[in-house]
Amino acid sequence: MSGEQIRLLVVEDVPQVASHVRSLLNAQSQIKMLDVVTSGDRAVPSVSEMKPDVVLVDALLQGRVSGQQVADQIRKAEAHVGVIMLTVPQNPVSEDPDRGIDAVLKMPFSGFDLTTMIRKVAESRAVESSRSGSLVVTLFSPKGGVGRTTLAYNIAVALGQNHRVCLIDGSLQFSDLRGLLRVPAVAPSIVNLPTDRIREQDLGDVTWRDPSGIDLLLAPPRVEMAEMVTTRDIEKVLSLLRQLYEFVIIDTRAALSEDVLVFLDSADLILQVLTYDSMAIRSLAMAGETFQAIGYPPSKIATILNRSDASGGFDKADVEGAIGSRIDYEVVSDGHLVLASNNEGIAFVTSSPESPIAQGVSRIADSLAAHLAERSPALTRR
Numbered sequence: 001m002s003g004e005q006i007r008l009l010v011v012e013d014v015p016q017v018a019s020h021v022r023s024l025l026n027a028q029s030q031i032k033m034l035d036v037v038t039s040g041d042r043a044v045p046s047v048s049e050m051k052p053d054v055v056l057v058d059a060l061l062q063g064r065v066s067g068q069q070v071a072d073q074i075r076k077a078e079a080h081v082g083v084i085m086l087t088v089p090q091n092p093v094s095e096d097p098d099r100g101i102d103a104v105l106k107m108p109f110s111g112f113d114l115t116t117m118i119r120k121v122a123e124s125r126a127v128e129s130s131r132s133g134s135l136v137v138t139l140f141s142p143k144g145g146v147g148r149t150t151l152a153y154n155i156a157v158a159l160g161q162n163h164r165v166c167l168i169d170g171s172l173q174f175s176d177l178r179g180l181l182r183v184p185a186v187a188p189s190i191v192n193l194p195t196d197r198i199r200e201q202d203l204g205d206v207t208w209r210d211p212s213g214i215d216l217l218l219a220p221p222r223v224e225m226a227e228m229v230t231t232r233d234i235e236k237v238l239s240l241l242r243q244l245y246e247f248v249i250i251d252t253r254a255a256l257s258e259d260v261l262v263f264l265d266s267a268d269l270i271l272q273v274l275t276y277d278s279m280a281i282r283s284l285a286m287a288g289e290t291f292q293a294i295g296y297p298p299s300k301i302a303t304i305l306n307r308s309d310a311s312g313g314f315d316k317a318d319v320e321g322a323i324g325s326r327i328d329y330e331v332v333s334d335g336h337l338v339l340a341s342n343n344e345g346i347a348f349v350t351s352s353p354e355s356p357i358a359q360g361v362s363r364i365a366d367s368l369a370a371h372l373a374e375r376s377p378a379l380t381r382r
């Protein structure tokens, strides 16, 4: 929601009230009033057409469909849309998100009351719907070459066997996944999204179906095009992808830059990757301090030790001490298999599922699946 205009639809059959709301909102630019729908039976079709973030509904709506029914219908049809019920003191209404009432606004109200409530509902609804049934996982390392792209692809394919998965190539300049998977240059990318308001139906045109069955949201085909992708576009895309996929897995470039931070901020879980390499250990320790300063809770971060059998004289406990966190997963080296699979652009979790390296990756995938199941009991499996 941050930095973006909130779209408001008003369902109101009293013209004076509608124009009062409009005049209060005229004084600001954060909330855009899309339209006024004057009868309850047109509310849901208007919501699906105009894609508001919040709908203000008059509880005393006259006609066949009451205000309460409108709220109920919106919640059932478009669960991500927030609903504020507008009423008068003589007709008390209580907040009841299960029946579509996220907040109640009583007349008379000031412009401040109105905008504050709209903002609050838009934010909490966005969080609520993003929390239901999806997990955004960002692979991160400040040091290059530790295996993020290889792991991201294989984790995504492993999860794809039982879940809807979208893998994002967050390596925006060099598009690692394009390289790995030998995707044709004509394949669409994140830059093909419309720049103004990105909608759910636009996503189908820009994702690329990998033969493994997962969808890819690719980075642009040319280095300089990375600049065309804004932080806001990324945020918007992620919030839409959450509604369509159970897992959004993000590969990033080796940096703690603004673009990478968007992927980290939006993540439910950061999988930080390192190897037994003094540079990787040192840079991860430094990044850890930054994460702490930003305020990421420790539960947001898990650590993968890649090539865990190549210790190079290091001790696992020493590494944990140095980075200030536990190593949660270990994936062994298998130069031969990784090289062969990466060169063919296939996942070793499907070509050699019994190999120790694939088993290591599958354990990560299984624990992500368990994590998702914990958060969304009503999970729908493919």
Ligand SMILES: Nc1ncnc2c1ncn2[C@@H]1O[C@H](COP(=O)(O)OP(=O)(O)OP(=O)(O)O)[C@@H](O)[C@H]1O
Pocket: 141, 143, 144, 145, 146, 147, 148, 149, 150, 151, 171, 176, 252, 253, 254, 306, 307, 331, 332, 333, 334, 335, 336, 338, 339, 342, 357
């Ligand atoms: N567990 C492993 N065993 C053997 N080789 C591996 C393993 N993990 C990664 N590799 C190899 O290490 C190299 C780097 O891997 P990858 O490209 O996945 O890392 P990255 O962190 O995404 O790198 P970059 O900084 O270029 O984005 C590749 O050649 C890959 O084949």
Ligand SMILES: [Mg+2]
Pocket: 148, 149, 150, 171, 176, 251, 252, 253
């Ligand atoms: Mg990479």
